[in-house]
Amino acid sequence: MEAVIVKNISxxxxxxxxxxxxxxxxxxxxxxxxxxxxxxxxxxxxxxxMLTTLLLPDEGSASVDGxxxxxxxxxxxxxxxxxxxxxxxxxxxxIEENLNFFATVFGTTVEENYHLIKDIYIQIEPFKKRxxxxxxxxxxxxxxxxxxLIHKPATLFLDEPTTGVDPxxxxxxWEMLRRLKEQGITxxxxxxxxxxxALCDRVALIQSGKILSIDTPENVTKAYPTKLYAIKxxxxxxLLKSLDNYPDRLNSYAFGEYAxxxxxxxxxxxxxxxxxxxxxxxxGIEIKSIPATIEDSFIKLLN
Numbered sequence: 001m002e003a004v005i006v007k008n009i010s011x012x013x014x015x016x017x018x019x020x021x022x023x024x025x026x027x028x029x030x031x032x033x034x035x036x037x038x039x040x041x042x043x044x045x046x047x048x049x050m051l052t053t054l055l056l057p058d059e060g061s062a063s064v065d066g067x068x069x070x071x072x073x074x075x076x077x078x079x080x081x082x083x084x085x086x087x088x089x090x091x092x093x094x095i096e097e098n099l100n101f102f103a104t105v106f107g108t109t110v111e112e113n114y115h116l117i118k119d120i121y122i123q124i125e126p127f128k129k130r131x132x133x134x135x136x137x138x139x140x141x142x143x144x145x146x147x148x149l150i151h152k153p154a155t156l157f158l159d160e161p162t163t164g165v166d167p168x169x170x171x172x173x174w175e176m177l178r179r180l181k182e183q184g185i186t187x188x189x190x191x192x193x194x195x196x197x198a199l200c201d202r203v204a205l206i207q208s209g210k211i212l213s214i215d216t217p218e219n220v221t222k223a224y225p226t227k228l229y230a231i232k233x234x235x236x237x238x239l240l241k242s243l244d245n246y247p248d249r250l251n252s253y254a255f256g257e258y259a260x261x262x263x264x265x266x267x268x269x270x271x272x273x274x275x276x277x278x279x280x281x282x283x284g285i286e287i288k289s290i291p292a293t294i295e296d297s298f299i300k301l302l303n
Contacts, residue, residue: 003155003186004028004051009060011046011209020046022209023060028188030154033181035200036190037294043209044190045085048159051188052082065154078106081153085160085190087140091133095124095143098132099150106151116183117146120176138169145176149185156180158189162196174199194295205298212301217294224292224300226250229268230258233282242280246273251303260296 004027011021021043028034036044049055051064053073061068067075089098099121103110114121124142127135132143141161148156158177162170174196177187189200197203198217205212205220213220231252233239239259243252248268252261270287277285292300 001030002027003030003032004034004062004064004188006047006051006062007060009047009050009057009062011043011050011055011058020209021050021057024206024209024211025060026204026211026214028186030186031181031184033177033187033189033199033201035197035203036188036206037192037194037197037203037298038190038206039192041208042206044206045159046209048082048084048157048188048190052080052157053077078151079154081148081151081156083144083148083156083158083161085163087132087144089132089140089144089147092131094129094131095135095139096128098143099146102147103150108151110150113150113152116149116152116180119179120149121146123172137165138172141165141169141173142176145173149180153185155186155188158187160190160192162191162193170196194293194298197294203294205294205301207298207302212298220294220297221292224297226262227266227268228290228292228296229261229263230255230286230288230290231261231273231277232258232284232286233277234284235282238280238282239277242277242282246276251300253299255295260290262300 006024006026008023008025009021010023012019024047036047038044046055050057051062051069053069053076056070064076065079069076093101099110120142124139162173181187200217202216203220204214236254240252240254243249243259243261248263248265250262250264252259273287274285
């Protein structure tokens with residue numbers, strides 16, 4: 001059964017005359033952890049705001065837990081949890097006061113649904129008297145998630161929840177999402193971090209308001225159409241410029257300390273490429289075949 005169904009929705013912001021969401025369609029099954037993956041400005045937040053009834057689509061339709069996002073906005077607002085990208089809780093209230101406030105808004109109590117947030121709240125409970133504005137990024141993240149869960153939502157929307165958070169807190173957050181999924185909650189998360197895509201059941205890769213691909217992370221990388229190589233040399237800038245001029249090169253770009261590249265020949269003549277790069281004044285040259293990542297697949301889809 002589908003928790004979220006999106007059919008051909010589009011959104012244009014009249015002030016900017018920019019098409020933020022362009023004829024997007026996808027569905028999310030109940031209990032699924034679904035990722036909307038793409039860079040800033042790709043349309044992720046606009047989609048989330050339409051699905052949580054904060055924006056009206058210009059075209060198309062969508063439903064969340066069987067409720068239409070236009071006709072049934074009151075039911076959706078009561079049924080879903082939403083954690084926006086920007087920390088939006090009350091800075092002057094303490095952890096405890098924020099949580100009690102959001103429980104009261106939804107007509108419940110912290111005690112009634114404490115089992116949902118216990119594993120998360122226990123990490124910030126020692127600081128429950130501290131004002132939200134004084135919390136670290138990781139603690140703000142945990143508090144926001146607790147407030148989004150306190151009314152026991154069937155579907156949880158998390159808009160770039162790990163942006164600006166340290167790597168340890170990011171790992172902890174995704175472990176929390178895994179445990180929430182085990183409780184049957186449908187989770188839809190957006191992120192610009194390609195490495196987080198591998199932690200989802202399925203992902204939709206999005207750029208410029210368009211969906212480029214929807215599949216499991218494994219199938220996205222398996223679909224990479226050409227052999228991929230990681231190439232290293234003593235100067236990255238010169239390496240990239242040299243690869244641009246290599247006759248058989250299809251695509252190349254910096255990827256950490258390596259350049260990732262594809263070539264038109266099915267089997268690359270590594271010795272010939274090494275000589276070519278050495279003739280360009282490069283040294284310490286390494287060439288190796290590697291499996292594609294989600295980020296490599298995303299870049300390929302853009303070309």
